[in-house]
Amino acid sequence: MNFGDSSDSVIQVTGLRRRYGPAAGRTSKPGIPAGERSGRAGKQAKQGFEAVRGIDFSVVRGELFALLGTNGAGKTSTVELLEGLAAPTGGQVRVLGHDPYAERSKVRSRIGVMLQEGGFPSELTVAETVQMWAGCTSGARPVDEALGLVKLAGRRDVRVKQLSGGERRRLDLALALLGRPEVLFLDEPTTGLDTEARRDTWELVRELRDGGTTVVLTTHYLEEAEELADRLAIMHRGRIATSGRVADVVAAHPSQISFELPPGFMVGDLPPLAELGVTGHESGPGGTVRLRTQELQRAATGLLVWARDKGIELRGLDVRSASLEEAFLQIAKGLEDGE
Structure with a gap:
């Protein structure tokens, strides 16, 4: 597989930016005296924060791409743009050839998303939760198949509120896999899992990748990235500090x-x-x-x-x-x- 060939890119990111709060130079509302307006504009500009500062990368079909960085590096902000949860402040992102925010209907049924934290109705059972989600998912897997993938079949009749933190993460993953996604976004997928469950998750992710699923992973577990990733990018304060194949990044040190x-x-x-x-x-x-x-x-x-x-x-x-x-x-x- 030629990871540098953009012709087979499933994800293409160019000059991507994301800003929270007001942009520099924005003025306050008309009708406020000029002196006060100028003072408030300066204060607003200082309050704005650019989390992603013009990054470029691509991910090809069947590749597992890890996005790493310290807290506040911009990883989650970047992935949310790829998932279509927000519009970029600047630059361009394409997933499966489409703008994931403006053309959400053309992308959503083809991707799976595992957020850092899922919100489930606590009184529903595990099986009821999956069934409810399946009703909103095109071509959803059968409930027992989805639960079997993440080894929760034996907990199907347990209420969500009785699950451990690690079991809830596995339920998150089951829901992300319901629609047999072409592209799978995993944001800190093994947080809260014990060693055995983490290894099981790694094996499942490898199987999905080997089956042709494109995976974008963010994780604080560097061992996880080293075990799973074909390529990676390390972010720092909204920019990509280095990127490449895992072996090449490691060999440079x-x-x-x-x-x-x-x-x-x-x-x-x-x-x-x-x-x-x-x-x-x-x-x-x-x-x-x-x-x-x-x-x-x-x-x-x-x-x-x-x-x-x-x-x-x-x-x-x-x-x-x-x-x-x-x-x-x-x-x-x-x-x-x-x-």
Whole structure:
């Protein structure tokens, strides 16, 4: 699959913006004295907030695209525009070839949406809730099929108010899948789930993707994005800081080797670090040393050969490739430091 080919794009976003509150330069209502009008306009402009600041990306058919970022980065605001829940302040978004807000009727029956929080009538049973939702969904799955997908069949006759938080999230997902969507939006889908339920959800999402469903995922669980995503974008303060295939985003950040220096040894006693491909190092308490490198095998081999020749043991030795979590934290820290 060529993820860079926009000709097969199911989602196309160009220059997308979303602003909350008044735009800069807006004046107050006519009839207010000029001096007061000017003062109020300045106050309103300051009160406005641009959550999404001109972003571009595309998602192709059958791809799982993760949108990541810290709180307030603009992820949910972006996804709400893709879902057609609001109109953009600027720019353009197309889902399945249509404007999801202006042409909602052409898009809604073809997408599934799992919001961060669902609102269910508490006195209805699980099955009654799904049946009610099915009445508003074109080509809905049978109730038991939908519940079986999320392993809630055994709770079909339980009232919604008696469900745990994790079970409610699974019910949210069942409703999002009712219409066999071509495009599925998942906003923090595994919040509140235990480890087993989270893994089950991951497996279901993989099956949906492998069956041709296009998935857009937002999550705070970076392990989740690393496990599931084909590509991702990391947002920061309304803009996309970096994007690409998961492996490429991770590979752009250094691997790490950490260990404890034996008593009597100092960092200067190590072999020349630059010759091992080490790009940086830190010393910590208890003689702990952390090395950063883009050439993990070369650095680890050189270090272990040196320790063997010296007849010493490197206690607490930890050799690891960069993870998405580490890449995310480095990107976020770099952006904050640069502001």
